[in-house]
Amino acid sequence: MTEPSGASSDKPRRPVVVPAVALVAFTAVGITALLGGLSEAPDEPEPLGQGAVLDQGLYSTKFVESRVTVERAKTQFEEDKRFVELVFDVTNQGDKTFPVGLPAQKVEQAFALDGFAASLLNINPAFDKAAGPFAFAQAKGNESRQLQPGVTSQVIVRYRLKDDEQPPDRITMDVASFEEERQFGSNDLAWKMVAKEMGDKWIPEIKARVTLTVKKGDAA
Template sequence: MTEPSGGSDRQGRPVVVPALGLVAVTAIGVTALMGGLREAPDEPPALAKGAVLDQGRYSTRFVQSRVRVVPGDSPFSEDRRFVELVFEVTNKGDETTSVGLPPTKEEHAAFGESFASSLVKISPAFPADAGPSVFAVAKGGETRQLHPGVKSTVIVRYRLGAGDKPPAKFTLDVAGFAYEPGFNDPTERWQKVTEEAAGKIVPEVKARVTLPVEEGEPA
């Protein structure tokens, strides 16, 4: 008898997929699921005591961090102890600027054009009642202004409580400035260089500076 057409007792040969191919396909799938390959963000340049940083609007030398003891006003008053950050700052702009204060909240760090506003993060943090007080040293005493083209010594000072030990070191995240128009204002002016992170506008950290805290001389 003739076998029915189309009949066959031969089974199809299995398709062999190399193991490396499966690994590659799996890796591509996981990468796609996680949103693609992403490069790790670059760390800001690390600077130390004595370094000079061009911040755009300011040229800054990181002089030192030190403990400062201010004698009491009378034999019956206690000495006051401070820990200070010391900078030499030159205002490179054409107008007098404020020494300013470091930002106290993250959401404020991207704004401000004063020198101290560029110290966007100071570690370790101090309690609010410890300061800081920020001033420039002038012939007549203290000033809160930085004049164009003039190199000034700027002090960022924190009060140490009785029995408080100063930190071993400070780490500063320092921002830079650019002369450019704003987001909604076409007028060119000095403002912080910023970037977007997690949907927020944050200052771009131009350098991370580490300063050991040294024992200082009485004021």
């Protein structure tokens, strides 16, 4: 039987040209699939700055400013004290009183706390342990360690500077949020910091990353 014209197996095949862009795209898709897909890529925290307002669930927080302040000596035997302060307007959105609290020394310790300042994670640059922090609220001219429900208070978190220590130009902090969860074995709801279980620890999720420029004025 005569072989059809043009069908000879001896004829060299014409190479197929694949555009470089297609190869790059294919490789990228393959790597993405290998790493678990686009949907599983971690989201970057929301970047915020001075004046921003963040709904933390339990608290509504305005990031007012960061500043250097001086506490003047009361006697000739004392010395002036300088502080870097973080200033917030915080509204307790719960139905009971919560503490102002303090930032936790370790991130994994914050999960068990419900005070406002415990939600301030990874404060950078880090201050020496001897610097504090100290935290209190001011409402209607009074200083307090508590946040009353439905009331907006100015919360100040401060770190003391050493005599020869220069304040940072800016401070960045990761901020967590809270959600209501049912108590184990009960129908009662309680506010808990939003966190993920990692091994034998619960690590708070970062809802926002806030950067504040430190106002130095004449106090630096």
